[in-house]
Amino acid sequence: MASPQIVWLRRDLRLADQEAFHAAAARGPVIPVYVLDDESPKHRTMGGASRWWLHHSLASLASDLHKHSYRLILRRGRAAEVLVALARETGAGSIHALRHYEPWWRNAERELKESLPDGIKFIRHDGLYLLPPGTVTTGSGGPYKIFTPFYRAMRERLPPGEPLAVPELALPESWPESDKLEDWNLLPTKPDWSGSMNAAWQVGEGAAHEQLDAFAEHASKYEAERNLPAIDGSSRLSPHLHFGEISPRQVWSAFADRRGKGVESFLRELVWRDYAANVMLQFPDYPEHSYKVNFANLAWRDHQGEAAADLEAWKRGRTGYPIVDAGMRQLWATGWMHNRVRMIAASFLIKHLLIDWRVGERWFWDTLVDADYASNGTNWQWVAGTGVDANMFVRIMAPLLQSEKFDAAGYIRQWVPELAGLPDEVIHDPSDMERPDDYPPKIVEHRTARERALGAFREL
Numbered sequence: 001m002a003s004p005q006i007v008w009l010r011r012d013l014r015l016a017d018q019e020a021f022h023a024a025a026a027r028g029p030v031i032p033v034y035v036l037d038d039e040s041p042k043h044r045t046m047g048g049a050s051r052w053w054l055h056h057s058l059a060s061l062a063s064d065l066h067k068h069s070y071r072l073i074l075r076r077g078r079a080a081e082v083l084v085a086l087a088r089e090t091g092a093g094s095i096h097a098l099r100h101y102e103p104w105w106r107n108a109e110r111e112l113k114e115s116l117p118d119g120i121k122f123i124r125h126d127g128l129y130l131l132p133p134g135t136v137t138t139g140s141g142g143p144y145k146i147f148t149p150f151y152r153a154m155r156e157r158l159p160p161g162e163p164l165a166v167p168e169l170a171l172p173e174s175w176p177e178s179d180k181l182e183d184w185n186l187l188p189t190k191p192d193w194s195g196s197m198n199a200a201w202q203v204g205e206g207a208a209h210e211q212l213d214a215f216a217e218h219a220s221k222y223e224a225e226r227n228l229p230a231i232d233g234s235s236r237l238s239p240h241l242h243f244g245e246i247s248p249r250q251v252w253s254a255f256a257d258r259r260g261k262g263v264e265s266f267l268r269e270l271v272w273r274d275y276a277a278n279v280m281l282q283f284p285d286y287p288e289h290s291y292k293v294n295f296a297n298l299a300w301r302d303h304q305g306e307a308a309a310d311l312e313a314w315k316r317g318r319t320g321y322p323i324v325d326a327g328m329r330q331l332w333a334t335g336w337m338h339n340r341v342r343m344i345a346a347s348f349l350i351k352h353l354l355i356d357w358r359v360g361e362r363w364f365w366d367t368l369v370d371a372d373y374a375s376n377g378t379n380w381q382w383v384a385g386t387g388v389d390a391n392m393f394v395r396i397m398a399p400l401l402q403s404e405k406f407d408a409a410g411y412i413r414q415w416v417p418e419l420a421g422l423p424d425e426v427i428h429d430p431s432d433m434e435r436p437d438d439y440p441p442k443i444v445e446h447r448t449a450r451e452r453a454l455g456a457f458r459e460l
């Protein structure tokens with residue numbers, strides 16, 4: 001019998017369109033393993049909301065494998081060490097994995113390759129992105145920094161090809177020991193904040209495809225509706241894509257025969273995910289520092305001192321700005337926030353409260369179910385105006401105007417029930433007289449905040 005092949009899973013928790021499974025299945029019986037590695041990412045271990053999602057995603061994948069009389073092996077520890085030990089223990093001929101690009105995963109892949117004994121191969125495949133990061137280059141062969149030219153160059157290389165079906169898997173002669181998922185304590189207990197998350201999401205590969213099918217029905221309206229938080233106009237595929245329950249290639253190919261403004265606009269957004277990965281590949285610590293180095297000197301307010309109460313109000317959705325509070329409460333309750341509102345809430349923290357964007361990035365890292373090192377960092381730097389692109393710090397969003405412009409009244413009513421009784425004309429910016437007693441006053445006036453931010457910028 002051919003030697004078993006290990007498939008090392010990380011953010012690729014699916015059976016279909018999974019090159020690692022395919023390649024492994026072609027060589028012998030397959031042992032799929034997920035390693036819970038809290039060591040390699042150091043301070044970038046998964047946040048609470050991501051761990052909640054991970055639990056359910058692993059449970060779903062294990063159950064899908066079980067339908068094929070298969071198992072998902074769970075191990076915990078430093079990935080490279082765990083995999084070397086498992087390969088020895090099972091007599092595996094190869095370890096297959098999809099290439100990951102977070103700096104800690106690139107290190108772990110290198111470490112694994114170097115520490116495997118002779119005769120055991122580590123074989124990497126593509127599949128996390130539409131095209132492998134680093135392969136879309138300028139005429140002179142360099143990487144792109146700006147989205148639009150990157151997008152144009154990507155489009156010339158797309159579509160990404162046909163997705164793969166679920167491969168036939170042969171059973172190994174015996175199964176190695178596995179941890180129990182429940183013992184990993186990925187779900188919150190004290191306190192258990194997951195009630196509203198359970199109500200908001202169906203997790204797993206099957207659910208990802210149902211979500212895609214549901215979105216495809218109204219994708220033609222995406223361009224018109226994507227910026228309106230009161231409407232479910234976007235796909236909500238981000239956590240499914242982040243955990244790889246569905247591949248971007250599968251998403252792309254679902255629209256192969258359909259064009260039009262809505263679909264085009266959606267596919268363009270999907271390319272942002274690839275763009276962010278390309279930025280991360282060029283600048284591995286992009287989410288950790290302002291790319292424009294002079295911002296290291298910006299006089300941010302001290303978020304652990306003078307600005308601590310403001311930061312807390314932002315996190316809890318009690319800033320007195322209804323659109324910001326609705327977004328932050330949606331995030332807290334469901335682990336997700338509408339894209340337009342992410343921009344408004346992030347901008348509010350950075351410009352109105354003059355708190356370092358990295359503090360907000362970390363809060364999102366902990367609370368988003370789609371928290372993604374590349375996408376989160378790239379978007380926070382974009383909003384801050386500190387990043388590789390042309391956006392500028394001095395472009396300050398006016399949250400109340402944004403709220404009106406994007407018709408957020410229904411969204412505010414849903415997430416800020418104290419304001420539910422207010423009419424549309426008032427709800428975006430209730431005066432002191434109209435503001436219910438249980439809703440806080442604005443923690444800072446727009447004009448004052450704007451001047452403070454511009455003043456800090458001028459001092460750079």
Ligand SMILES: Cc1cc2nc3c(=O)[nH]c(=O)nc-3n(C[C@H](O)[C@H](O)[C@H](O)COP(=O)(O)OP(=O)(O)OC[C@H]3O[C@@H](n4cnc5c(N)ncnc54)[C@H](O)[C@@H]3O)c2cc1C
Nearest residue numbers: 234235236237238269270272273339342371372375376379
């Ligand atoms: C401050 C801030 C932080 C963000 N943090 C994250 C994050 O940690 N993880 C994350 O996946 N997205 C992040 N985004 C991008 C965007 O808000 C989400 O991808 C989007 O809201 C997810 O909803 P959706 O699946 O309905 O998106 P859709 O509009 O349906 O888009 C389809 C897919 O394209 C990708 N996508 C869309 N917009 C972007 C974008 N601007 N950048 C990167 N990918 C994009 C996502 O994978 C998304 O699922 C952030 C945006 C901001 C402004």
